[in-house]
Each structure stands twice: as structure tokens, then as C-alpha cells.
Amino acid sequence: MLGKLTRWLRILGFNTIWAGELRKSSSEDVDNKILIMALKDDLVLITRDRDLAKKAKKYGVPVILIKDGDLVSRIKAVLSEVGIDIEKIDRMDQVRCPACNGMLVKADKRDIYDKIPPKSREIYDEFWMCENCGKIYWKGSHWRNIEKFIKLLKSCK
Ligand SMILES: [Zn+2]
Structure with missing residues (x-):
């Protein structure tokens, strides 16, 4: 639920x-x-x-x-x-993997190169990987939606 x-x-x-x-x-x-x-x-x-x-x-x-x-x-x-305090929540290194609850750690682009979709490879240099399930994250459009939502959370106190 x-x-x-x-x-x-x-x-x-x-x-x-x-x-x-x-x-x-x-x-x-x-x-x-x-x-x-x-x-x-x-x-x-x-x-x-x-x-x-x-x-x-x-x-x-x-x-x-x-x-x-x-x-x-x-x-x-x-x-x-x-x-x-919602104001204190805005750092990627605090984020947990939404899929499995694992911790996200900074990943070296070269180490995970094959796992990054080609388009994102071209645009982004910062990547994070879930320690638990290995899912790769970067601050793409999805991250902007997350930031927007956190802003919304902060604005309606
Ligand atoms: Zn995960």
C-alpha cells in the first residue's frame, strides 16, 4: 500500500x-x-x-x-x-537506492562505463552505484524531478 x-x-x-x-x-x-x-x-x-x-x-x-x-x-x-528537518535533506550521498534500500556510493565512470546508457555517458560525469543491487544513478531528468519534489516538500511547511 x-x-x-x-x-x-x-x-x-x-x-x-x-x-x-x-x-x-x-x-x-x-x-x-x-x-x-x-x-x-x-x-x-x-x-x-x-x-x-x-x-x-x-x-x-x-x-x-x-x-x-x-x-x-x-x-x-x-x-x-x-x-x-526537510531543509537538511538535499545531498545525493544520503540517498538510498529507491529500488532496494541499498546505500549509494560514488562510482568511477570508467569502472561502470558499460552499464551507463550511451546517451547519459556523453552528458554526465558523476555517477553513483547502489552497493546492494548495483543499479547506476546519475543526476539526469529523474533527479531534476526529485529536486523539484523536495522543493515542493520544503515550500509547503
Ligand atoms: Zn539497489
């Missing part, structure tokens, strides 16, 4: 595990798995599921219950709950 929010929290640098991804890889009920993981790794549970939120509270897992609303209001709700 919160896949979009997950990707954005990763872009904003949060260590974010999405239960939807866990569910895909497991047929059993993952609620308990989620709570154990949260307790073990000091994670905050973000959910729309009231029952799960109740259960989490019972076990001492911090919870943010997400209400209906657009993406911007959801992200802002999370940021304010965890006490993070």
Missing part, C-alpha cells in the same frame, strides 16, 4: 524496509516478522493498518499510523513524527 512512500523515504535517505517486498517473497503472514525486525534494528513502523499499529505498540515498536492523503502530506507526517 505504501510502495510510493517507501521509494521516497529511501530517496530522502531513510533506511526503509517495505513490508510489501517482504510479502512478495513470503507466503506466510509477515506481521510478526515485521515487528521482530523493527525491534531488532530500531526501526519505526509506518503503516495504514490499525490492527498492526496496535500490535506494534503492545510490543514497544514505535509506530506512525498513516492516514489517507496525498504523498506530500504522508511524507511530511513521517518527517515531523521522526523529527527530521
Whole structure:
């Protein structure tokens, strides 16, 4: 349910595990798995599921219950709950891989040359690679959309 929010929290640098991804890889009920993981790794549970939120509270897992609303209001709700200032989020080296939650590290263009689409090779010199899944990132049009969105987040305080 919160896949979009997950990707954005990763872009904003949060260590974010999405239960939807866990569910895909497991047929059993993952609620308990989620709570154990949260307790073990000091994670905050973000959910729309009231029952799960109740259960989490019972076990001492911090919870943010997400209400209906657009993406911007959801992200802002999370940021304010965890006490993070949006103004401080603007660096690429804080970004996590939206696809898998891995850390992005600066990559040498020569080392990853074959993995870069030819067009982007010509235009860009700075690249980042996900430590976990190996996906390559650069500040192309997609990054400009991200910056625009962060600006929007900052503007509607
Ligand atoms: Zn990745």
C-alpha cells in the first residue's frame, strides 16, 4: 500500500524496509516478522493498518499510523513524527537506492562505463552505484524531478 512512500523515504535517505517486498517473497503472514525486525534494528513502523499499529505498540515498536492523503502530506507526517528537518535533506550521498534500500556510493565512470546508457555517458560525469543491487544513478531528468519534489516538500511547511 505504501510502495510510493517507501521509494521516497529511501530517496530522502531513510533506511526503509517495505513490508510489501517482504510479502512478495513470503507466503506466510509477515506481521510478526515485521515487528521482530523493527525491534531488532530500531526501526519505526509506518503503516495504514490499525490492527498492526496496535500490535506494534503492545510490543514497544514505535509506530506512525498513516492516514489517507496525498504523498506530500504522508511524507511530511513521517518527517515531523521522526523529527527530521526537510531543509537538511538535499545531498545525493544520503540517498538510498529507491529500488532496494541499498546505500549509494560514488562510482568511477570508467569502472561502470558499460552499464551507463550511451546517451547519459556523453552528458554526465558523476555517477553513483547502489552497493546492494548495483543499479547506476546519475543526476539526469529523474533527479531534476526529485529536486523539484523536495522543493515542493520544503515550500509547503
Ligand atoms: Zn539497489
